[in-house]
Amino acid sequence: MLRYDVFYLMAALLASPVVAVHLLATGKRRTGWRGRFGHVGRLDVPSSPTDDAPPRPADSADRSVGHAAGKVSGAPVRRRPTVLVHGVSVGEVAAIRQLVDLLTARARVVVSSTTDTGVARARSLYGNRHAVVRYPLDLSWMVRRFLDAVRPDVVALTELEVWPNFVTECARRGIPVCVVNGRLSASSHHGYRRARRWVRSIFRQLAAVAAQNEAYAARFVDLGVPRDQVRVTDTMKWDTSGRPLPGGSSTDSAATAPPAAEALAAAFGLDRTRPLIVAGSTGPGEEEEMIATRPSAAQLLLVPRKPERFDAVAALHPAIRRRSRARSGSGDPEGTAAPASTVVPRSGSRVATPASPPAMATQPSAGATSAPTDLFLLDTMGELELAYALADVAIVGRSFAPLGGSDPILPVAAGCATIIGPHHENFAHVVSALAAGGGITVTNTPMAAAARLLDDPDARRRMAHNGQRVIDERRGASARTADLVLGLLAGDDR
Secondary structure (H helix, E strand, C coil): CHHHHHHHHHHHHHHHHHHHHHHHHHCCCCCCHHHHCCCCCCCCCCCCCCCCCCCCCCCCCCCCCCCCCCEECCEECCCCCEEEEECCCHHHHHHCHHHHHHHHCCCEEEEEECCHHHHHHHHHHHCCCCEEEECCCCCHHHHHHHHHHHCCCEEEEECCCCCHHHHHHHHHHCCCEEEEEECCCHHHHHHHHHCHHHHHHHHHCCCEEEECCHHHHHHHHHCCCCHHHEEECCCCHHHHCCCCCHHHCCCCHHHHCCHHHHHHHHHHCCCCCCCEEEEEEECCCHHHHHHHHCCCCCEEEEEECCHHHHHHHHCCCCCCEECCCCCCCCCCCCCCCCCHHHECCCCCCCCCCCCCCCCCCCCCCCCCCCCCCCEEECCCCCCHHHHHHHCCEEEECCCCCCCCCCCCHHHHHCCCEEEECCCCHHHHHHHHHHHHCCCCEECCCHHHHHHHHHCCHHHHHHHHHHHHHHHHHHCCHHHHHHHHHHHCCCCCCC
16 A cells, blocks of 8 residues: 555645646635545534534444444344445436435445535435545545544445555455446546556455446456456436436426426526527537527526636626626635626525525526526536426537537436437447437537427427436336445345
8 A cells, every 4th residue: 555655645746736726727626625634524414514523432322333333231232334335526426316225224324525516415415314424535544544434334436436545445454345337438448457557456356346338347357357246237327317207208398397497597587488408517618619509599508517617608708697696716616706797696505406406586686687698607516407407408518529428317307308419428328328219319510409409399399208218218227236235245244
């Protein structure tokens, strides 16, 4: 483990000037350093809103997080096993929703995440039922401090996140580590292969891999995971987005938007009599082209994937109306500063979910724009699903430039006629399944495709229905994954 510590420290030293310049240029601010250094606050539920809560004493009467069993009236107390489920950021944290519920029947679940937005999302989804903690930096003493506090019996790492010191320390302690919803892109696989001498021993220590498809499974095997420990389970995102079709039918999502979505529309000042295109998880270069080619009859709501790009996207057109209040100099990744003339009021929780939306004003407040516009910017985190519920047509971003694509399941599950670009390598098997079922359109001219769909309500309804049918047919990965994770507890008689 020492060699990895030396490597990390040298890399950090060399990279620090570049990182500092990047943080200054983007306005990003890292928080939760106590958690990043492996300090875990109290594991009570609900979880602490910060990483700086005092740690639980080692001799606490509540031994549910420890391996030792206490005694009550002379009888041994058998604790529930602890499963640590880790998702690096927002997407991975959302993908484990059903898995967490299924594991809860047999185990105590602790959820971890790495990024600020991932931790915030985890707390909004799980904080009232499960402990949520910050995943540590992969330095040996920080990893040991973290594992001493959480004391997991099994660790499930979502998609990849195989860090050498963490996996090695878990192996030393006899804690099985598995990868769930496993995804290993061609570029990542190529990079690992170049360091095969270093990483093969790490991948060999994995107890199991639940891969999304055969191609990913083969890449894990190539990097050292024994073949009999790799299983193809499909992606859990089929399970965590949307609901089964009521009565086997579908209608335009904009006509059946839930109250929380309608509240978002009111706060934005959307004209609900006009069609709406939602371009979600967009990347550099995409928004400008979409603004320039949008159908004149439609409203366009842009949702950039990265919070640090909100200001740059807002500057693309003077008529763009933003979602957030101005927060000058806050560095808040979930709502950035905006001119008073383009602000739409937002109050309440800073991270919203469809299940627990923030309080939203139904009329623009003083200082908010009253001029009509057909361009909108959702510059907050956690509300994309609500936006898709309002859409007549959805466009999935990061797929019209070579950025790998974003998840198309969310808008399809929301009942949207959905469009994605040709650069969707990160979700190739998902797009292939949806396209084969008539549930998505793949094109490099998104606004032309959107205009055709807006002119043909029947085509929109067919595509929405077909997409939701494909999702319903592919559900089940979370249950298969839960069986795999819980199977690693077999024979554990503690």
